[in-house]
Every structure is written in structure tokens, then in C-alpha cells.
Amino acid sequence: xxxxxxxxxxxxxxxxxxxxxxxxxxxxxxxxxxxxxxxxxxxxxxxxxxxxxxxxxxxxxxxxxxxxxxxxxxxxxxxxxxxxxxxxxxxxxxxxxxxxxxxxxxxxxxxxxxxxxxxxxxxxxxxxxxxxxxxxxxxxxxxxxxxxxxxxxxxxxxxxxxxxxxxxxxxxxxxxxxxxxxxxxxxxxxxxxxxxxxxxxxxxxxxxxxxxxxxxxxxxxxxxxxxxxxxxxxxxxxxxxxxxxxxxxxxxxxxxxxxxxxxxxxxxxxxxxxxxxxxxxxxxxxxxxxxxxxxxxxxxxxxxxxxxxxxxxxxxxxxxxxxxxxxxxxxxxxxxxxxxxxxxxxxxxxxxxxxxxxxxxxxxxxxxxxxxxxxxxxxxxxxxxxxxxxxxxxxxxxxxxxxxxxxxxxxxxxxxxxxxxxxxxxxxxxxxxxxxxxxxxxxxxxxxxxxxxxxxxxxxxxxxxxxxxxxxxxxxxxxxxxxxxxxxxxxxxxxxxxxxxxxxxxx
Amino acid sequence: xxxxxxxxxxxxxxxxxxxxxxxxxxxxxxxxxxxxxxxxxxxxxxxxxxxxxxxxxxxxxxxxxxxxxxxxxxxxxxxxxxxxxxxxxxxxxxxxxxxxxxxxxxxxxxxxxxxxxxxxxxxxxxxxxxxxxxxxxxxxxxxxxxxxxxxxxxxxxxxxxxxxxxxxxxxxxxxxxxxxxxxxxxxxxxxxxxxxxxxxxxxxxxxxxxxxxxxxxxxxxxxxxxxxxxxxxxxxxxxxxxxxxxxxxxxxxxxxxxxxxxxxxxxxxxxxxxxxxxxxxxxxxxxxxxxxxxxxxxxxxxxxxxxxxxxxxxxxxxxxxxxxxxxxxxxxxxxxxxxxxxxxxxxxxxxxxxxxxxxxxxxxxxxxxxxxxxxxxxxxxxxxxxxxxxxxxxxxxxxxxxxxxxxxxxxxxxxxxxxxxxxxxxxxxxxxxxxxxxxxxxx
Numbered sequence: 004x005x006x007x008x009x010x011x012x013x014x015x016x017x018x019x020x021x022x023x024x025x026x027x028x029x030x031x032x033x034x035x036x037x038x039x040x041x042x043x044x045x046x047x048x049x050x051x052x053x054x055x056x057x058x059x060x061x062x063x064x065x066x067x068x069x070x071x072x073x074x075x076x077x078x079x080x081x082x083x084x085x086x087x088x089x090x091x092x093x094x095x096x097x098x099x100x101x102x103x104x105x106x107x108x109x110x111x112x113x114x115x116x117x118x119x120x121x122x123x124x125x126x127x128x129x130x131x132x133x134x135x136x137x138x139x140x141x142x143x144x145x146x147x148x149x150x151x152x153x154x155x156x157x158x159x160x161x162x163x164x165x166x167x168x169x170x171x172x173x174x175x176x177x178x179x180x181x182x183x184x185x186x187x188x189x190x191x192x193x194x195x196x197x198x199x200x201x202x203x204x205x206x207x208x209x210x211x212x213x214x215x216x217x218x219x220x221x222x223x224x225x226x227x228x229x230x231x232x233x234x235x236x237x238x239x240x241x242x243x244x245x246x247x248x249x250x251x252x253x254x255x256x257x258x259x260x261x262x263x264x265x266x267x268x269x270x271x272x273x274x275x276x277x278x279x280x281x282x283x284x285x286x287x288x289x290x291x292x293x294x295x296x297x298x299x300x301x302x303x304x305x306x307x308x309x310x311x312x313x314x315x316x317x318x319x320x321x322x323x324x325x326x327x328x329x330x331x332x333x334x335x336x337x338x339x340x341x342x343x344x345x346x347x348x349x350x351x352x353x354x355x356x357x358x359x360x361x362x363x364x365x366x367x368x369x370x371x372x373x374x375x376x377x378x379x380x381x382x383x384x385x386x387x388x389x390x391x392x393x394x395x396x397x398x399x400x401x402x403x404x405x406x407x408x409x410x411x412x413x414x415x416x417x418x419x420x421x422x423x424x425x426x427x428x429x430x431x432x433x434x435x436x437x438x439x440x441x442x443x444x445x446x447x448x449x450x451x452x453x454x455x456x457x458x459x460x461x462x463x464x465x466x467x468x469x470x471x472x473x474x475x476x477x478x479x480x481x482x483x484x485x486x487x488x489x490x491x492x493x494x495x496x497x498x499x500x501x502x503x504x505x506x507x508x509x510x
Numbered sequence: 511x512x513x514x515x516x517x518x519x520x521x522x523x524x525x526x527x528x529x530x531x532x533x534x535x536x537x538x539x540x541x542x543x544x545x546x547x548x549x550x551x552x553x554x555x556x557x558x559x560x561x562x563x564x565x566x567x568x569x570x571x572x573x574x575x576x577x578x579x580x581x582x583x584x585x586x587x588x589x590x591x592x593x594x595x596x597x598x599x600x601x602x603x604x605x606x607x608x609x610x611x612x613x614x615x616x617x618x619x620x621x622x623x624x625x626x627x628x629x630x631x632x633x634x635x636x637x638x639x640x641x642x643x644x645x646x647x648x649x650x651x652x653x654x655x656x657x658x659x660x661x662x663x664x665x666x667x668x669x670x671x672x673x674x675x676x677x678x679x680x681x682x683x684x685x686x687x688x689x690x691x692x693x694x695x696x697x698x699x700x701x702x703x704x705x706x707x708x709x710x711x712x713x714x715x716x717x718x719x720x721x722x723x724x725x726x727x728x729x730x731x732x733x734x735x736x737x738x739x740x741x742x743x744x745x746x747x748x749x750x751x752x753x754x755x756x757x758x759x760x761x762x763x764x765x766x767x768x769x770x771x772x773x774x775x776x777x778x779x780x781x782x783x784x785x786x787x788x789x790x791x792x793x794x795x796x797x798x799x800x801x802x803x804x805x806x807x808x809x810x811x812x813x814x815x816x817x818x819x820x821x822x823x824x825x826x827x828x829x830x831x832x833x834x835x836x837x838x839x840x841x842x843x844x845x846x847x848x849x850x851x852x853x854x855x856x857x858x859x860x861x862x863x864x865x866x867x868x869x870x871x872x873x874x875x876x877x878x879x880x881x882x883x884x885x886x887x888x889x890x891x892x893x894x895x896x897x898x899x900x901x902x903x904x905x906x907x908x909x910x911x912x913x914x915x916x917x918x919x920x921x922x923x924x925x926x927x928x929x930x931x932x933x934x935x936x937x938x939x940x941x942x943x944x945x946x947x948x949x950x951x952x953x
Contacts, residue, residue, distance in 0.1 A: 016581075047594055047595075047597075047598045048575065048595065048598035048599065048601075048602055049547065049575065049576050049577065049578040049595065050572060050573055050574060050575055050576060051543055051547060051548070051549065051550025051551045051554070051572065051574045051575075051576040051578070052547050052548060052551050052572065052578075053547075053548045053551045053552065054546055054547055054548020054549070054551075054552065055548075056548060056552075057548055057551070057552050075644075076524050076614055076643075076644030076645045077517065077520050077522060077523060077524045077644060077648050078523040078524025078525075078526060078527045078549070078552070078553055078644045078649075079524075079552070079644070080520070081520070081522075081523040081524075081527060081552060081553055081555075081556035081560075082552050082555050082556050082559075083519075084519075084556060084559065084560050084901075084920045084922065085555060085556065085559040085560070085922070088922065103869075103902075103905055105518075105519070105870075106518075106519060107516050107517060107518050107519070108516060108517045108520055109515075109516045110515075110516055110517045110520065111644075111645050112645055113645045113646060115645065116614070116618065116645045123515055123516060126515060126516070127515075127516040130516065134518075134870060135870075146546060146613075146614060146615045147614050147615070147618070147644070147645065150584065150614075150615055150618045150619065151618065176546075177546035177547065177548040177549065177615075178546040178579055178580055178581060178583075178584050178615050179580070179581055180580065180581075181547045181578060181580055183548075417571075417572040417573045418573070418602065421573075437555075437572065438572065440565060440566065440571075441566075441571075441572060441573070490568060492540065492568050492569035492573060492603050492604055492605070493602055493603065493604070494601070494602055494603065494604050497602060505598065505602075
């Protein structure tokens with residue numbers, strides 16, 4: 004049975020070669036993947052991070068007209084308060100009114116853990132349906148119900164016949180994987196199983212009438228439109244400004260772009276199958292969904308890195324253009340855009356030359372931004388990927404070719420980041436959101452590796468990134484003052500030991 | 511009001527969440543979270559954000575050690591992984607006490623975290639396990655489990671009793687977003703009475719405040735609903751009596767607090783402190799009268815807070831500012847007996863609290879029988895209205911045209927750093943915040 008037919012999605016550990024602990028260079032990582040040692044690596048010491056549930060919630064919270072039912076004890080979902088702020092910002096950027104994120108928790112008690120929580124979940128779904136009148140109810144299945152054996156998938160199935168809303172199961176227990184990226188699959192699995200992707204006659208369109216003399220012309224028009232429409236897949240880290248930049252470039256090539264799945268509504272989801280190409284903007288985000296759409300609707304897909312920096316944007320855009328016979332136009336567009344952008348970033352470059360940069364965060368971002376910054380004359384002293392899976396292999400092949408000697412690690416661990424900053428003393432740290440306080444306490448200036456509020460992609464985005472780096476390097480007094488007064492929790496021996504001395508290989 | 515078996519946008523987290531928020535404020539205490547990799551991050555993020563951007567400390571947030579159990583441990587048991595994590599934490603992290611705090615998944619599979627911790631404790635390491643699975647209760651429960659672990663299980667009575675030393679408990683880190691400012695004002699007031707005050711969770715405190723706790727003359731519980739069992743067990747083990755009262759907010763409540771505290775300890779000087787503090791307070795407060803009275807800044811008040819803040823806040827609004835309470839919502843889940851304890855405190859206030867947590871239900875309760883003014887000539891609306899609650903009340907306040915301030919968790923439309931509302935200084939601070947929130951519209 005294919006994954007898509009199963010009620011519960013696999014985690015990435017099951018469907019991909021995957022790693023969360025590694026230290027070496029890009030070539031060694033690829034070698035280690037081939038030999039299999041990469042998958043056996045782990046740590047003797049771990050620090051807390053996120054889980055697939057938290058990332059799944061971030062995506063679900065953006066879907067218009069939805070309510071989230073957490074089937075969980077009271078603590079899971081505590082982050083939704085913060086997530087709501089981000090999703091409201093995202094709505095505002097897209098011209099949608101802010102909306103309170105409605106969510107309820109089944110708040111599993113000791114008695115529920117012993118006696119089962121299915122009835123409580125049923126009542127909670129019914130309440131959410133009645134109270135909030137949503138279009139979609141996301142039912143989030145967490146660690147506890149998965150251990151006590153609640154059949155959440157079955158409750159979801161049953162609720163579909165009684166609820167007015169579409170009921171979507173999101174199965175994302177945190178213990179199933181240390182790799183947060185499984186969340187993309189969990190979220191998409193829920194959508195692809197429970198949300199219709201096909202337009203509905205009379206609701207979304209008036210069917211063509213074969214007896215109409217304009218029938219053939221209208222049909223040709225429709226086919227032409229479909230043949231020039233693409234779906235662009237965003238997810239969590241990709242913000243509005245980046246979507247807009249890519250839309251602008253694709254539009255210049257004559258392509259009509261629609262954006263999924265964040266900030267889309269039930270009505271918009273029905274348009275998914277009416278497009279010529281599904282375009283991912285990150286190798287580790289969307290393969291689960293895009294392979295499904297290929298399997299079900301015969302829609303081709305495009306997964307080829309991330310359009311950050313001049314050469315990557317040119318290559319990425321060119322790849323899409325090739326699917327439409329527009330290679331020449333894309334090359335000319337890139338020439339034109341590069342010229343403008345190069346002019347714009349020129350004033351910032353002298354101050355950035357030779358600056359030593361440590362990059363940490365999502366695997367594709369980190370690798371791609373490293374290459375892009377190196378291209379402009381910054382010195383990359385380390386690339387830290389939060390996780391690695393085989394979808395990211397092309398990124399590391401690229402790194403192995405372009406920056407063969409640069410140290411790469413697979414790590415989302417605060418102590419290893421701390422150690423590298425303390426011992427390598429980078430001029431700049433480009434890092435994942437949530438870690439900048441830690442970096443500042445070590446005295447180093449930093450900029451976000453990504454931010455849903457910022458711009459990174461294409462030409463306009465790259466200009467903003469350069470501008471931001473230049474700005475951050477302009478005054479580092481805050482970090483220096485702060486670092487002089489903050490105590491680190493690590494014992495002294497660690498500073499003279501290898502950063503990655505806690506990585507071990509399991510037999 | 512019927513309670514739903516589930517929670518609409520809970521204003522709490524779980525036992526582990528409460529314990530971790532509290533540990534993050536304890537000097538040199540290091541957590542070891544025995545749970546999946548995300549629990550610590552998710553739970554601490556919630557307070558780092560929802561408590562006025564509290565952020566992280568020494569070894570909290572993304573630095574907190576965890577066993578990060580995966581499916582393998584869920585199937586085969588996680589005790590071995592925990593032992594490895596305790597050992598590696600002791601090796602890498604500087605601390606004076608290491609607290610293993612369990613999550614729901616490791617409790618459900620029956621991992622013996624206590625046993626693992628004991629092995630290290632027997633070898634002389636300062637390691638203790640507390641059982642904080644989410645299903646055991648909310649953040650407040652977690653705070654009490656943590657206190658019980660440190661003070662009633664781990665600590666041994668050291669020196670002789672000190673008649674001038676008191677311990678303060680009941681203010682819950684993070685979920686009482688002003689815990690640091692509030693505790694420091696209690697420390698300041700205590701010092702004026704010639705007392706040494708252990709508050710444990712404010713930045714003035716060191717690990718020695720924890721170890722000195724059994725020598726105190728009195729445990730002051732600044733909560734009518736929390737820490738009852740803890741205080742009783744503390745008395746049993748260390749012989750320290752306890753006194754449950756409210757966090758004093760504003761001069762009248764603080765006057766009473768000082769007098770009663772002095773009486774409990776049999777010390778002099780209360781009247782001197784009360785007089786001096788009131789002199790100070792009113793030299794500031796008198797000058798606000800021109801804008802306050804002239805602006806007719808009297809309001810109907812609706813408060814939405816946890817049980818710790820409900821009474822102190824409403825007493826302040828009613829007695830110090832002369833506002834008219836319209837509704838008082840208490841949002842934490844309480845046993846019947848604790849509700850009774852809390853209700854007793856409201857005897858002198860014209861409105862009794864209702865125990866509701868869901869923001870949907872609270873909005874509905876306020877609207878019920880109180881339609882919003884829509885231009886009618888003779889209409890007794892609930893105006894002018896001031897909603898003092900959490901950020902979850904903001905949209906409702908905007909909808910009703912009410913003034914609004916977040917003082918309770920989650921408060922994420924303001925930054926809270928050293929501020930607090932306790933005592934005299936806090937009383938003025940609360941005035942500044944309440945009135946300042948809408949003064950910012952001028953100009």
C-alpha cells in the first residue's frame with residue numbers, strides 16, 4: 004500500500020535516508036551517507052528543540068477558515084499563542100483581515116490516559132464545528148493518544164459524516180522522529196487525504212456547452228490557461244515577500260502563479276489540480292505532496308533547490324522555463340535582473356569582503372545561502388544543517404564542489420553552535436530564528452537565515468539580505484556589551500575539546 | 511456555568527511546562543527533560559513569548575538538556591537513554607542541582623526516572639527526579655511538584671532557625687508574568703522590616719537562598735489557591751509554619767500585609783515602614799489626581815486573570831482607583847475547596863468571580879444582557895469599560911470599544927522586564943500601565 008493510502012503518514016525516518024548528527028565536510032557527509040554510517044550517528048548529549056507537531060501547527064494555523072483541535076494533554080499547543088501572531092502577520096501581508104486563531108485542546112487527564120480519550124475528542128470536534136463554524140477542522144494527534152492507543156484516524160473518519168466542516172487528521176506525535184521536517188509530510192498527508200483538490204462544476208466554473216459554437220475556442224482557451232498556470236508551494240519559512248518576488252519573475256515569463264498551501268482556503272485548494280506544473284521552493288519541503296499530485300493527476304513537478312543568490316536563481320528559474328520552452332527568455336530575464344541587482348548591492352560589498360560567516364539552520368537554506376554569500380566574497384567558515392535527508396543531497400553535492408574544504412555539520416544543538424561561535428569567532432552568524440538571543444549573548448552579530456517577514460529570494464530578496472547584513476555589521480555594541488555580562492552553562496573542558504565530541508556512532 | 515471537558519485556547523500549559531518555567535528562574539538549577547525532543551522547546555517558547563517576552567536564561571530555552579526520546583525508547587524503554595543523558599549533562603553543564611523532569615510519554619511507558627536519578631544521587635551527584643507528566647495537571651501543578659521536589663525531598667535542614675528569615679512561595683514564574691518584579695518588591699518591603707527574604711525566583715537570588723530555606727521562621731504563601739499541600743509538607747519536614755495570603759498590590763493591601771507579617775513574626779517596626787512607604791507613595795500619587803480626576807477616568811472593570819491575581823487586582827481597582835467591577839473571571843482550574851478559599855477573599859467586593867477560561871465563553875458572558883451601544887438615545891451601556899486581562903481579551907476589547915491592558919498570561923502585546931504590580935512601587939506601576947495604555951493614543 005502506498006503511503007498516501009494509509010491513514011497515518013510515515014515519518015521521514017521511515018521513508019528517507021536521514022540524519023541529525025554529523026561533523027566533517029560536504030564530501031565526507033555524502034560518503035558517509037553512501038556507506039550508511041550517517042544514519043547510525045547520534046549524540047550522548049542532547050538539548051531540546053522543536054518537534055514535528057510544532058511545525059505542523061505552524062502550517063495548519065495559516066489555513067483560512069480553520070480551527071485546530073489538539074488531541075493532547077494541556078501543554079501541547081501552548082505555542083499556538085505565538086503562532087497566531089505570526090499567522091496574523093502573514094494574513095495582513097496578503098491583504099486578509101486578522102483573525103483570532105481558534106483552537107481547543109482535549110486536555111487529556113490522568114483518567115483519559117488510562118481510559119482513552121476518543122469520546123472526548125469526538126465531543127471536542129463537535130464543539131469546534133458548532134462553536135466556530137469553520138470550513139476546516141484540523142485534528143492534531145500528539146504523543147499521548149498514540150501511546151495509549153486512541154484511534155484518532157477512526158474518530159476523524161466518523162466525524163466527517165457529522166461535522167459541517169471538512170475534518171482533517173494531522174498525525175504528528177513528537178516522539179516518532181527527532182527530525183522536525185517530518186511535519187511537512189504530516190501536514191500534506193492530512194490535506195491530500197481529506198481536502199478536495201479538484202474544481203467543482205457550477206461552484207468553481209460553468210461547464211462548457213458542446214453545442215455552443217464557441218465551444219472549441221473556449222476549450223482551447225481553458226487548456227492554454229492551464230498550460231501556463233503553475234502552483235508555487237510555500238511552507239513556514241517562505242514569507243509573502245519571497246512568494247511575491249517569485250511570482251513577479253514567473254509572471255515576467257508569462258506564467259500565471261498560484262500559491263499553496265499556506266494562507267489558502269478550501270475554495271482555493273480545489274484549484275490545485277488545474278495547473279501545468281507544481282513548483283517547490285525547497286528540496287526538503289514538498290516532495291511528499293508533489294509526488295502525490297503527480298501520481299493522482301499526472302501533474303509534473305519541479306524540485307530544484309532554492310532561488311537564493313544570482314547563480315542559483317538563474318539556474319532555478321531556467322529549470323522552470325525549460326518546462327515551457329522559455330529558456331531564452333529566462334536567461335535574458337536573469338541577465339536583466341542581475342544587472343540591476345548587482346548595481347544595487349555594489350555599495351554594500353566592500354564592507355562584506357572577507358568577513359567570516361557561520362551559517363546555521365534549515366539544510367537547504369544554509370547550504371544555498373552559504374554558496375551565495377561565498378560568491379560575493381564572504382568567507383564561509385562553517386555550515387550547520389538542522390537535519391539532513393536524501394532530498395538535500397543535491398545541495399551538498401553543490402557544496403562539495405563549490406566549498407569542498409568548508410566544515411559542515413548536521414546539528415540543531417545550542418551547545419555546538421555556542422562552541423563554534425566561541426572558538427571560531429565569526430564576524431557574522433546567519434542563523435535560524437529562535438537562536439539569535441543565544442548568538443548575541445556570545446557577542447556575535449547575526450542576521451536571520453530566513454524570516455517569513457523578510458525577503459531572501461530572487462533579486463529583490465538577495466538585495467534585502469545584503470542590505471540587512473551590512474546593517475547588522477554596522478553596530479555590534481549591543482552584542483559586545485551583552486556578552487560581557489552573561490555566563491555560559493558549559494564546563495571549561497568543552498572549550499578546548501572538539502565541538503562535536505558528543506557525536507557517537509551506534510552499532 | 512457548565513465546564514466543557516476540553517479547553518478553548520488554554521491559558522496554561524502542562525505540569526512539565528510549569529516546572530520548566532520555574533526551573534529557568536532558579537539560579538544554578540539545570541533541567542534534564544526526560545521527554546521527546548520538542549517538549550522542552552515548545553513549552554519554554556510559550557512562556558518565553560506569552561509572559562511579556564520572558565526569553566530564556568542560563569540553561570533554559572534551547573540550551574535545556576533532554577533525553578530526546580524517540581520511537582525506539584518508547585518501544586524498548588528510555589531509562590538507558592536517560593542515564594546516558596544525566597551522565598553527559600553532569601559532564602558538560604555547570605550546575606548545583608540537576609532536575610530530571612518527566613514528560614507524558616516517558617511516564618506512560620513506565621520509565622523509572624526516579625530510580626535513574628537515585629543512582630546518581632547515591633554516587634554523590636546532586637540529581638533529583640520530579641514527575642511532571644502533562645496529564646497530571648497544568649503549569650500551576652507543575653510549579654508545586656517542583657517545589658515539593660526541591661524543598662520537601664531534596665533539601666535537608668542545615669543550620670539553626672533564623673527568626674528574621676522568611677520564604678516566599680505561590681507566585682508562579684512565567685504564568686504570573688510579573689513574578690520577578692513582584693517578588694523583588696516583597697524582598698524590598700521585607701528588608702525595610704529588617705527581614706531576609708528568600709524568594710528563589712528573582713534575579714537577586716542565589717542557590718544559597720534555596721539551601722537556607724529550611725532555616726526560615728515563616729513560609730509566606732502569596733496565593734489563596736496554590737501551595738497549600740506543599741506548605742503543609744514543608745512544615746512537617748522542616749518545622750516551618752506557613753501563612754497563606756494574597757500578593758499585596760497597592761498601598762492599602764500592602765499596609766495590611768506588612769502589619770500582619772510583622773505580627774506573625776512578632777517583630778516591631780511595621781507602623782514606621784507603613785508610614786514612610788505611604789508618604790512616598792502619595793507624594794507621587796497626589797500629582798496624578800489632576801489628570802485622573804479631571805479626565806473622569808473611572809471605569810467599569812472586567813478582569814480576566816488567574817486566581818493569584820484576581821483578588822489583588824480587583825481590590826486595587828475597587829479600593830485605590832474607585833472603579834466599579836462588572837465581571838471577574840478566574841481562568842485557572844481549581845478544586846472546589848480552593849474556589850471556596852478564593853471566594854472568601856471577595857467578601858468585601860461587590861462582585862464575585864466566575865470560573866471560566868475559554869475566551870469565547872468569556873466574551874459571550876460579557877455580552878450577555880449588555881448589548882453594545884449603537885446610537886440609542888437612552889442607553890445604559892457598560893461604558894466606560896476597562897478590560898484588564900490577557901492578550902486573548904484584546905479583540906473583544908477592541909470590538910466593545912473598551913480600554914484594555916494585558917496583565918495575565920498570555921501577555922504578548924507588551925514587554926515585561928523588571929516591572930511588577932506588588933507593593934507600593936507596583937501600585938504606581940499598575941497606575942502608569944492602566945492609564946498609560948490609552949494615553950499613548952494622544953499626540
